[in-house]
Amino acid sequence: MERRPVKPWRKNLYENSEYEDNYTDPSFLQELKTNRNLQTYTFLEAFLGSTHVSQQISVVTTFLVIFHYLYTNAASPQNILLKAILGTIVGYIVYSWRNFRPGQTIEDSKTAVAVLVFGYIFSPLLYTLTDSISTDTIFSTTFFALLLHLIFFDYGVPAAIVSRAISLNAAIFGAICLASRLSSSFHAFVLLEVAAAYFALGPILLAKIFNIPLVMLMVAVCCYFLLNISLTIFWTYICLLVFVNLFCPLLFVTLQRHKHNIHGPWDEAVVVDCAQDDDNGEKQEVS
Template identity: 55%
Template structure:
C-alpha cells in the first residue's frame, strides 16, 4: 500500500523524493532509440572520400621528388620553374573563370605574385645558409616529422577539432626551408620555395573549390612516372600505400558499418536550438 501511495515517478530530479536515488522506472527506457540518424556509406562514397587524403599524400610525395631531383642535379631550377609557371597559369585560368578578364582582379593577383617572388628571391640566400650548423641527417628527420604533421592536421573537407590549416601550412613551409638549405645554390633554394608555395598554398586553394575524385589521377600518374626514374622500390611502396588508403581502408570501413550501435534517450545532453520564430527550445 505504501508503494501505491507514492507520487508517480517523473523525469525530474526534484519530483522523486519518495524514490531511492538509484531507482529506475520502467518507463525511462521507453524513449530508447538505437542508431538514430546513422548514415551508411557505400563503397563508392568511401573511395571518393579518401581521394582527398591521397591527394595530399601525392602532393608531399611530388614535392619530395622534386627536391631529390634538384639535390642530385637531374633537373635544373629554370626547368622546374618553367613547368611550374605553366601549370600554375593553367590552374589560375580555371580558378578565376569569368573574372579572368577583370583588370582589377588581375592587378591585385599580380601584385601578390610579384611580392612573393621578389621577397622569396631576396631571402633565398639567407634561407639557403640558415641551417648550415645542423647535420643533413637531422634535417631529413625533422622534415619527415613536420611533413607528417602536415598530413595529420591538413583540412580534408571535414569539420574536426584536430584540423588546423595554419599548423599544416607552417609545417610544410618549415620542411621546405629545411630541405632548401641542403641544395647547392641559393637559386636552387628559391626554386624549391616556389614549389612549396604552389603545392601547399595555391593547389589546396584550387582543390578546395573544384575538387573531384578524378583529380587524383593526373597527380598520381605524375608521381609514378617520376618515382620510376628515381627508385622502383619507392614506386612500389607508393603504389601499395595508395591502394591501401584508397581501396582497402574504404572496404574495411564499409564492412564494419553493420556493427554500429549507438543509443539515444532521455539521458542525452539537451541541445539548445532556436526555431524560426526566435524561440529557444531544448531538444
C-alpha cells in the same frame, strides 16, 4: 502511521523528492535510441572519398621529386621556376574563369610579386637556417613534418582533427628543412616558391576541380618519375596507394555494421531557439 501514496515519477528534478536520488524509473529507458541518424556508405563511396587522400599524397610526392631533381642538379632551377610560374598562372585562370574580376586579379598579382620578391630576399637566410644540423636529421624531420601535413589536411570532411594552419605550416617547415640541403640560395628560393604553390595555392584549386581522371593523371606522373629515381620508392608509393584506396575503404565498409551508438535522456541538453506567435501575432523567442 499511514504511509502516503508515492506520486508517479516524472522526469523533473523538483517533483521527485519522494524518490531516492539513484532511483531509475522503467520509463526512463523508453527514450533509448541506437544509431540515430546513422549514415552507411558503400565501398564505391568510400573509395571515391579516399581518392582525396591519394591526391594529396601524390602532391607531396611530386614536391619531393622536384626536390630530388634540385638536390642532384638533374634539372636547372631556372627551368623549374619558369614551369612553376606558368603552372600557377594557368591554375589561377582556371580557378577564376567564371568569376573573373580585373580589380581582384590586379591585387592577386601584387600579392604574387610580393611573395616572389620577399622569398628571393629571405632565401639566403632560410638557406642557412638549419645549416648546422645533419642531413639525416633534416630528412627525418621533413618526413614527420609532411606526415603532419597529410594528417591535418582538409580533405573536405568536417572533423576536429582538420587544421589548415597546422597542415600548411608543417608543409612549409618541411620545405625549409629541405631547402637547406640544396647547393645554393637560388635553389632554396625555387624550392620554397614551389612549396608555396603546391601547399598554399594548390589545395584551393584542387578542391574546385577535383575529379578522378585528374587524380589518375597525377598518379601516373608520380609513377613515371619514381621509376626513373628508385624502384624501391616506386613500389612503396604503389603499396601506400593500395592501402589508402583499397584496404582502408574495405575495412571501413566491413566494420561500419558494428557501429552502435546510444542516445537517450542522459545526453547533454541542447538549447534550441524557436519563434512562436503570441496572442498579438508577434514573434517571441522561446528556449
